Amino acid sequence: MDVEIVDGSLSSGSPDGDIQTKWDRHRFEMKLVNPANKRKYTVIVVGTGLAGGAAAATLAELGYNVLNFCIQDTPRRAHSVAAQGGINAAKNYPNDGDSVWRLFYDTVKGGDFRAREDNVYRLAQCSVNIIDQCVAQGVPFAREYGGQLANRSFGGAQVSRTFYARGQTGQQLLLGAYGSLMRQVDAGRVKMFTRREMLDLVVVDGHAKGIICRNLATGKLERYAADAVCLATGGYSTAYFLSTNAVNSNATAAWRCHKRGAYFANPCFMQIHPTCIPLSGPSQSKLTLMSESLRNDGRIWVPKKQGDTRPPSQIPEDERDYFLERRYPSFGNLVPRDVASRAAKLACDEGYGVGATGLAVYLDFSEAIERLGRDNVKQKYGNLFDMYEEITAESPYETPMRIYPAPHYTMGGLWVDYNLQSTIPGLHVLGEANFSDHGANRLGASALMQGLADGYFVIPYTLGNYLADTKPGFDDTNDPAFDEAETNVRGTIDRLLAARGKKTPREFHWELGRLLWDQCGMSREQEGLRQTAEKIRELRDEFWQNVHVAGSGEELNQHLEYAGRVADYFELGELIAVDAYNRNESCGCHLRLDHQTEEGEAVRDDENYSHVAAWEYTGDLSKPRLHREKLEFNNVHLAVRNYK
Amino acid sequence: MTDAKKTRSYKLRIWRQPDAASTGRLVDYEVADVDPDSSFLEMLDHLNETLVKKGEEPVAFESDCREGICGACGVCIDGRPHGPVTHLTTCGLRMREFGDGVTITVEPFRANAFPVVKDLIVDRSSFDRVIERGGYVSVNAGSAPDANALPISTDMAEDAMDSAACIGCGACVASCPNASASLFVGAKIRQMKILPQGDVERTRRALAMVEQMDAEGFGDCSNHGECEAACPKAISIENIATLRREYLRAAFRS
Numbered sequence: 001m002d003v004e005i006v007d008g009s010l011s012s013g014s015p016d017g018d019i020q021t022k023w024d025r026h027r028f029e030m031k032l033v034n035p036a037n038k039r040k041y042t043v044i045v046v047g048t049g050l051a052g053g054a055a056a057a058t059l060a061e062l063g064y065n066v067l068n069f070c071i072q073d074t075p076r077r078a079h080s081v082a083a084q085g086g087i088n089a090a091k092n093y094p095n096d097g098d099s100v101w102r103l104f105y106d107t108v109k110g111g112d113f114r115a116r117e118d119n120v121y122r123l124a125q126c127s128v129n130i131i132d133q134c135v136a137q138g139v140p141f142a143r144e145y146g147g148q149l150a151n152r153s154f155g156g157a158q159v160s161r162t163f164y165a166r167g168q169t170g171q172q173l174l175l176g177a178y179g180s181l182m183r184q185v186d187a188g189r190v191k192m193f194t195r196r197e198m199l200d201l202v203v204v205d206g207h208a209k210g211i212i213c214r215n216l217a218t219g220k221l222e223r224y225a226a227d228a229v230c231l232a233t234g235g236y237s238t239a240y241f242l243s244t245n246a247v248n249s250n251a252t253a254a255w256r257c258h259k260r261g262a263y264f265a266n267p268c269f270m271q272i273h274p275t276c277i278p279l280s281g282p283s284q285s286k287l288t289l290m291s292e293s294l295r296n297d298g299r300i301w302v303p304k305k306q307g308d309t310r311p312p313s314q315i316p317e318d319e320r321d322y323f324l325e326r327r328y329p330s331f332g333n334l335v336p337r338d339v340a341s342r343a344a345k346l347a348c349d350e351g352y353g354v355g356a357t358g359l360a361v362y363l364d365f366s367e368a369i370e371r372l373g374r375d376n377v378k379q380k381y382g383n384l385f386d387m388y389e390e391i392t393a394e395s396p397y398e399t400p401m402r403i404y405p406a407p408h409y410t411m412g413g414l415w416v417d418y419n420l421q422s423t424i425p426g427l428h429v430l431g432e433a434n435f436s437d438h439g440a441n442r443l444g445a446s447a448l449m450q451g452l453a454d455g456y457f458v459i460p461y462t463l464g465n466y467l468a469d470t471k472p473g474f475d476d477t478n479d480p481a482f483d484e485a486e487t488n489v490r491g492t493i494d495r496l497l498a499a500r501g502k503k504t505p506r507e508f509h510w511e512l513g514r515l516l517w518d519q520c521g522m523s524r525e526q527e528g529l530r531q532t533a534e535k536i537r538e539l540r541d542e543f544w545q546n547v548h549v550a551g552s553g554e555e556l557n558q559h560l561e562y563a564g565r566v567a568d569y570f571e572l573g574e575l576i577a578v579d580a581y582n583r584n585e586s587c588g589c590h591l592r593l594d595h596q597t598e599e600g601e602a603v604r605d606d607e608n609y610s611h612v613a614a615w616e617y618t619g620d621l622s623k624p625r626l627h628r629e630k631l632e633f634n635n636v637h638l639a640v641r642n643y644k
Numbered sequence: 645m646t647d648a649k650k651t652r653s654y655k656l657r658i659w660r661q662p663d664a665a666s667t668g669r670l671v672d673y674e675v676a677d678v679d680p681d682s683s684f685l686e687m688l689d690h691l692n693e694t695l696v697k698k699g700e701e702p703v704a705f706e707s708d709c710r711e712g713i714c715g716a717c718g719v720c721i722d723g724r725p726h727g728p729v730t731h732l733t734t735c736g737l738r739m740r741e742f743g744d745g746v747t748i749t750v751e752p753f754r755a756n757a758f759p760v761v762k763d764l765i766v767d768r769s770s771f772d773r774v775i776e777r778g779g780y781v782s783v784n785a786g787s788a789p790d791a792n793a794l795p796i797s798t799d800m801a802e803d804a805m806d807s808a809a810c811i812g813c814g815a816c817v818a819s820c821p822n823a824s825a826s827l828f829v830g831a832k833i834r835q836m837k838i839l840p841q842g843d844v845e846r847t848r849r850a851l852a853m854v855e856q857m858d859a860e861g862f863g864d865c866s867n868h869g870e871c872e873a874a875c876p877k878a879i880s881i882e883n884i885a886t887l888r889r890e891y892l893r894a895a896f897r898s
């Protein structure tokens with residue numbers, strides 16, 4: 001799996017100088033579109049999650065015409081709605097030592113020094129405005145008795161900077177953005193297209209100028225033209241089959257942009273979240289996250305004896321191993337996600353796991369219930385406890401939860417510069433779909449922050465800078481580039497329908513998911529990765545020969561939609577394995593067994609791997625070209641992450 | 645996985661309708677090997693896999709988060725929106741609630757304002773159009789004051805949150821003999837009424853949202869109270885009382 005490597009081809013384009021004033025300077029230096037001209041520009045925004053919804057609403061507020069697309073029947077159901085725990089901001093309301101600088105530092109360190117400093121600093125700066133904006137929209141955040149906003153702490157941080165609305169923070173933030181979006185629909189500045197799946201990007205003379213969508217209600221292919229395209233289509237954890245993501249989350253839009261020339265950065269940076277409800281059976285369609293906030297009061301343990309089958313209540317205190325508290329005394333149960341997930345996996349691999357499969361550890365609230373009282377625990381976590389009980393028929397008030405890690409979030413995504421522009425001019429990428437801010441591991445409550453920062457406060461400025469140099473009013477959907485893209489999409493659909501094989505897309509997806517989970521999950525090993533890439537290639541060939549897709553293309557056909565997404569997971573899956581194979585170090589979520597300390601901690605190789613791995617599609621899926629963007633650390637000292 | 649978990653079989657009667665223009669009908673199916681810990685939607689996934697394998701067309705139904713928060717799922721199970729367990733979405737419902745061998749009837753949410761798209765999928769875009777008319781605070785990005793400049797009591801925040809918890813699934817409409825959207829609209833009106841941020845637009849909001857609600861063909865509320873019982877988020881019918889008061893107040897002032 002030797003790959004061609006190119007250095008020096010990518011630049012973030014962020015301005016020089018002092019990091020604290022960079023964004024201000026950049027905002028001043030960027031070009032502006034004259035207010036009277038804004039309405040002459042049309043912008044396509046794909047996605048209505050926090051990133052896309054916020055961007056579409058804000059661009060419309062500025063006066064642009066916006067065409068906004070989503071897969072669901074309404075923008076309010078985008079996957080962001082499912083975020084539970086909260087959103088970070090460096091408000092320092094609790095006066096516990098937080099600052100923009102500390103949030104910046106924590107995020108760079110939490111990402112194991114594989115994120116771009118400038119982007120992260122800007123994110124921390126914008127965080128402050130996000131909370132103001134959301135409160136003004138009427139987001140009912142939790143409050144202290146004095147009427148001030150409440151905060152809690154979250155994994156990987158030692159200050160309380162997480163704002164929350166019960167266990168429904170994502171829902172409330174999304175409904176805030178959705179409200180702003182609907183206001184712009186009413187004003188006629190946003191045209192909303194629901195039940196649409198973007199299946200290709202249209203590039204005219206090197207610039208992103210449109211998209212091809214399938215109307216999911218009718219099956220018709222549709223063309224949309226614009227002066228620029230913003231992609232906010234979320235992450236690709238669903239490639240692993242079982243993940244905490246919504247079942248319609250997918251990689252398709254991002255992947256098809258990749259095949260049009262957008263580089264894909266760090267595809268192997270996949271976050272495996274430590275606290276999910278374990279797999280119960282083969283019919284399961286997804287895994288359910290139990291919010292990280294539970295680790296504030298819950299204690300994680302396994303029996304000290306291997307294969308101990310006694311019920312937890314009968315295991316005395318001195319026969320329990322609180323392994324996070326033991327291994328990381330200063331952070332304890334609040335270590336970052338990658339560290340917590342790995343420790344749980346290790347405990348289970350060594351035979352200490354609990355439950356019927358042995359693939360679970362306990363998350364125990366008995367001490368918290370004693371300390372805080374059942375009512376207080378109920379107030380803080382009641383809805384999460386109820387959710388757990390609905391699924392497992394066990395009450396966390398009575399018996400410890402059983403949890404296990406699951407694929408959850410993708411730090412990797414399309415490569416973007418400081419302006420959030422991809423390697424295709426005019427294609428900007430926002431939210432989880434881009435790679436920019438979280439390095440090799442994301443801290444809890446930082447994805448909502450990033451999506452909203454990108455949408456409300458970054459793209460409204462940086463897109464203007466692009467448009468200012470672009471002639472407005474591109475609307476030619478008869479351009480040959482549209483014909484070519486539509487033919488391409490139709491070709492894929494026809495091929496899927498024509499195979500008429502013996503296996504369902506779900507069966508293929510399940511097999512692919514197992515391959516990725518085993519080898520591109522919590523620990524990775526070079527030879528295994530090589531074999532996995534090969535197996536994925538073989539399975540992909542079989543997929544195209546032997547898949548069976550029901551129905552036709554000219555109607556609402558969920559089976560066909562799904563098959564198309566699985567086809568893309570197969571291509572992306574190979575790149576995930578190739579990326580992991582080529583990163584000969586451990587960092588954050590990417591633990592290579594050949595690069596770890598004796599205690600199983602990640603060993604980075606800053607000399608050779610302090611870079612973003614951005615992959616170019618060359619026309620041959622198995623021969624991607626690697627562009628390395630060197631990461632400079634001028635403000636944060638590169639150190640071994642230590643949570644002990 | 646519990647050891648040798650006993651699986652179950654069911655007889656299903658499912659509404660099949662190719663598209664909005666066609667007439668639909670109930671079709672009988674049998675499904676076996678169902679894990680009682682699986683969800684209702686996973687049971688339908690399982691049925692669909694077997695249908696596809698037999699060369700038949702799978703049943704179309706909607707879902708996304710599969711954890712009770714996006715509001716995408718929602719079918720009538722034995723005549724009840726979201727099925728037999730109160731305050732639970734269809735995706736949260738587990739097959740252990742259904743005894744081995746029973747017959748289960750599955751139909752779409754029924755309402756004039758929710759036309760069937762295909763099989764179990766209905767068009768709920770009428771909800772979006774109601775929100776469009778005023779279910780928000782008109783504030784542009786970038787113009788907000790410091791978030792703590794406006795203290796809000798915990799009681800107020802909690803009360804607002806109770807209303808804001810609505811997931812827009814439409815079970816309230818489907819359960820109402822008049823197919824009224826009063827609970828859905830009332831929940832948004834109440835959230836905005838409780839919070840000081842919503843005050844400026846209070847009159848306009850109530851008038852515009854109610855006007856749109858009527859235009860969409862939702863029925864009137866005659867206090868049956870079925871909506872509260874069917875609501876997966878247990879949104880109280882107190883929200884409907886608030887809606888009435890707010891509308892009367894607004895009509896009086898305008």
Ligand SMILES: Cc1cc2nc3c(=O)[nH]c(=O)nc-3n(C[C@H](O)[C@H](O)[C@H](O)COP(=O)(O)OP(=O)(O)OC[C@H]3O[C@@H](n4cnc5c(N)ncnc54)[C@H](O)[C@@H]3O)c2cc1C
Pocket residue numbers: 046047048049050051052069070071072075078079080081082083084085086087088169170196197198199232233234235244245246249250252253289408409430431432433444445446447448449451
């Ligand atoms: C269970 C869960 C809990 C979480 N909790 C937290 C938390 O507490 N705090 C936190 O910070 N983060 C949390 N996260 C992560 C966070 O929710 C996501 O990273 C974030 O919401 C992603 O937002 P987004 O706008 O980028 O994309 P999404 O919200 O995923 O939106 C994607 C949008 O793109 C559309 N789309 C996708 N593909 C296409 C296509 N081909 N054509 C047209 N439209 C398309 C979809 O319809 C949707 O509108 C959680 C994630 C999960 C899974």
Ligand code: FES
Pocket residue numbers: 706707708709710711712713714715716717718733734735736
């Ligand atoms: S699928 Fe989201 S609420 Fe049921």
